[in-house]
Amino acid sequence: MTRYLKHSFIVLFILSLVSCSKEKIAELKVEYTLGENGLINILAAADNAVLYRFSFANDEVFENTTGSINYTYGNKGSYTIGVWSFFDQNQNSYSYQTIEVTISNASGNSTAVIDESLIDNSEETTIYTGYELVWNDEFNYEGEPSTVKWHHQYIPIFGGGWANNERQHYTERLDNSYVSDGTLKIIAKREDYTYEGSRKTFTSARLNSKFNMLYGRIDVRAKLPQSEGTWPAIWTLGTNIGERGNYYGTRFGDxxxxNCGEIDIMEQNGSNKDQLLGTFHWANKGSGEYASYGLTKTIENLNISNVTDNFHLYSMIWTPNLIKLLVDDTLLVQLGIGTNAPFDNPHYLLLNIAMGGTLGGTIPNSFSEDSMEIDYVRFYQ
Incomplete structure (x- = not known):
């Protein structure tokens, strides 16, 4: 039987309304219970309230009309929760209070355990409140991508090829990926290439990070290819996928x-290079059925400059309750995590350019080569 710690209190918060009636705002009552594995349940109540708002860690804000909400913290620590009750649709009259809680049974630590050997200190990095940098590559060296930090995945996953009717082979050659002048270049090119008896007419590179993470923030600053037919992606997979040729093999499952879960932080449309996609793929834990959710936005929607001529920041913020995908800190798409979605296991990062296929589309006969250029990759927890 689950044992709960229960803390109940009532805060009387009375304000004078600036209105003709001079009525007073109703008292806001708040109760909460702490459950297992970082769970907190909050129940807020105020007479005549039309909306409740709850603010948790990492600026996660939720609203509902019931006043009841469950939230799971990924890390141990002390937290401040904001609770509002609104009494009109324009949210002009409200009550507000904060709750101070200590979470001692979450899966993660209150501060990230940092292995300094994994930190590239060659340049200054962005500081985010509540996060510590735990792994990064600033690409301030020359030659092949660091073999300490990156794994080339080049063995076809099935049938001599890759998913989605893609038309490339991946290689570990410098022709397809190298570091110079402070950036990583992933090069897709037209050439005949045969691997395991399978002949393709395009080559590229697909890198796996040798670091994986459950909850946190990932930042990738990149400039995207401009050629039609290219399909660049910045994305994650669960380490338990058991995929042929990947870095993790079956060490964490198969x-x-x-079922492993996939988070597409950024994909670029092969036929419209001003379109960016953020997408989630998973299998329902209850039924086993495939599910997905995502959004497509243009550079105009996101109010950003051209993505093929300029570098932009592609980010994921991942908590036990919510995953946000961002471009230059502007929301691309977000997904609330329910009990049937498998986003509760460690993921690793993939960087690649596919050719053709479902999203790459038609490859023009004039295509020769193009690249995705990456300034840095940073993991925070």
């Missing part, structure tokens, strides 16, 4: 796709 559940396959989509």
């Amino acid at each position: 559940v396959g796709w989509p």
Whole structure:
């Protein structure tokens, strides 16, 4: 039987309304219970309230009309929760209070355990409140991508090829990936290439990070290819996928796709290079059925400059309750995590350019080569 710690209190918060009636705002009552594995349940109540708002860690804000909400903290620590009750649709009259809680049974630590050997200190990095940098590559060296930090995935995952009717082979050659002048270049090119008896007419590179993470923030600053037919992606997979040729093998499981979960932080449309996609793929834990959710936005929607001529920041913020995908800190798409979604296991990062296929589309005969250029990759927890 689950044992709960229960803390109940009532805060009387009375304000004078600036209105003709001079009525007073109703008292806001708040109760909460702490459950297992970082869970907190909050119940807020105020007479005549039309909306409740709850603010948790990492600026996660939720609203509902019931006043009841469950939230799971990924890390141990002390937290301040904001609770509002609104009494009109314009949210002009409200009551507000904060709750101070200590979470001692979450899965993660209150501060990230940092292995300094994994930190590239060659340049200053962005500081985010509540996060510590735990792994990064600033690409301030020359030659092949660091073999300490990156794994080339080049063995076809099935049938001599890759998913989604893609038309490339991946290689570990410098022709397809190298570091110079402070950036990583992933090069897709037209050439005949045969691997395991399978002949393709395009080559590229697909890198796996040798670091994996459950909850946190990932930042990738990148400039995208401009050629039609290219399909660049910055994305994650669960370490338990058991995919052929990946860095993790079956060490953490062999559940396959989509049971492992996939988070597409950024994909660029092959036929419209001003379109960016953020997408989630998973298998329902209850039924086993495939599910997905995502959004497509243009550079105009996001109010950003051209993505093929300029570098932009592609980010994921991942908590036990919510995953946000961002471009230059502007929301691309977000997904609330329910009990049937498998986003509760460590993921690793992938960087690649596919050719053709579902999203790459038609490759023009004039295509020769193009690249995705990456300034840095940073993991925070």
